[in-house]
Amino acid sequence: MSAVLDLKGVTVRRHPKTILDAVDWQVNEGERWVVLGRNGAGKTTLLQIASGRMHPTAGTADVLGERLGRVDVFELRPRVGLASAALADRIPADETVRDVVLTAAYGVTGRWREAYEDFDTERAGDLLAAFGVDHLADRTFGTLSEGERKRTQIARALMTDPELLLLDEPAAGLDLGGREELVGALAELAGDPASPVLVLVTHHVEEIPPGFTHLLLLKDGAVHSAGPIREVLTSDNLSDAFGLPLLVAHGGGRWMARAARP
Numbered sequence: 012m013s014a015v016l017d018l019k020g021v022t023v024r025r026h027p028k029t030i031l032d033a034v035d036w037q038v039n040e041g042e043r044w045v046v047l048g049r050n051g052a053g054k055t056t057l058l059q060i061a062s063g064r065m066h067p068t069a070g071t072a073d074v075l076g077e078r079l080g081r082v083d084v085f086e087l088r089p090r091v092g093l094a095s096a097a098l099a100d101r102i103p104a105d106e107t108v109r110d111v112v113l114t115a116a117y118g119v120t121g122r123w124r125e126a127y128e129d130f131d132t133e134r135a136g137d138l139l140a141a142f143g144v145d146h147l148a149d150r151t152f153g154t155l156s157e158g159e160r161k162r163t164q165i166a167r168a169l170m171t172d173p174e175l176l177l178l179d180e181p182a183a184g185l186d187l188g189g190r191e192e193l194v195g196a197l198a199e200l201a202g203d204p205a206s207p208v209l210v211l212v213t214h215h216v217e218e219i220p221p222g223f224t225h226l227l228l229l230k231d232g233a234v235h236s237a238g239p240i241r242e243v244l245t246s247d248n249l250s251d252a253f254g255l256p257l258l259v260a261h262g263g264g265r266w267m268a269r270a271a272r273p
């Protein structure tokens with residue numbers, strides 16, 4: 012069986028900068044990955060490649076067994092769910108929450124005259140319920156709190172029943188309660204064998220939900236370290252990748268990091 016993601020020597024250059032530098036990364040069925048790195052490390056660019064929205068300048072990227080550059084990306088993209096702030100900005104504020112999820116079935120962000128199948132409407136309802144926002148289905152997206160928006164976006168990203176789900180900083184801007192609710196929802200998703208392969212980008216180890224299995228640590232566009240999370244998420248690796256002395260702790264299925272003090 013081929014890998015879900017297979018990146019070899021993936022390099023992205025935007026003159027004069029090398030944003031991704033010879034990244035090798037393989038993601039397999041059943042894995043739940045966290046991508047961690049400081050601001051500007053290349054995390055969002057990596058997700059752009061993984062979602063078929065950007066091609067590498069050099070190297071090869073195979074997504075769901077299809078080589079970028081050879082595959083029709085419009086056929087590939089519905090197989091990959093993506094939730095990001097940039098995509099959320101394109102959702103019209105007056106769209107109902109139900110339609111935000113439903114329109115993903117057609118790959119659009121605003122409802123016009125599409126006729127939806129009962130099956131699609133039912134699935135949208137189920138996904139809203141799974142993320143605890145079904146009671147908001149008739150509200151407009153613009154009236155939601157940040158936490159409710161994030162959960163709606165993830166429900167939307169799952170609407171096409173993707174084989175791979177990419178989440179770019181889903182907890183950014185959430186208060187403590189909102190973060191914990193989201194972490195709980197993502198832990199459930201991670202624990203469900205029927206879920207797609209998951210890749211979660213974050214800056215904060217506290218946002219890693221229980222059930223995530225692997226970690227890719229990026230530094231200056233290159234892979235610092237990658238592998239099973241318990242092996243890679245060490246004080247030494249995190250300190251090196253973030254450029255300051257850090258102490259990492261693990262307890263109750265969660266991770267914590269703080270500055271190491273003499």
Ligand SMILES: Nc1ncnc2c1ncn2[C@@H]1O[C@H](COP(=O)(O)OP(=O)(O)OP(=O)(O)O)[C@@H](O)[C@H]1O
Nearest residue numbers: 025028030048049050051052053054055056057214
């Ligand atoms: N089109 C572009 N042209 C030039 N530089 C770019 C371009 N796109 C991204 N960059 C730069 O590449 C670097 C990596 O960007 P990217 O958004 O992938 O990082 P990130 O790890 O997601 O950052 P953050 O954590 O701040 O969101 C940044 O320094 C960014 O300014």
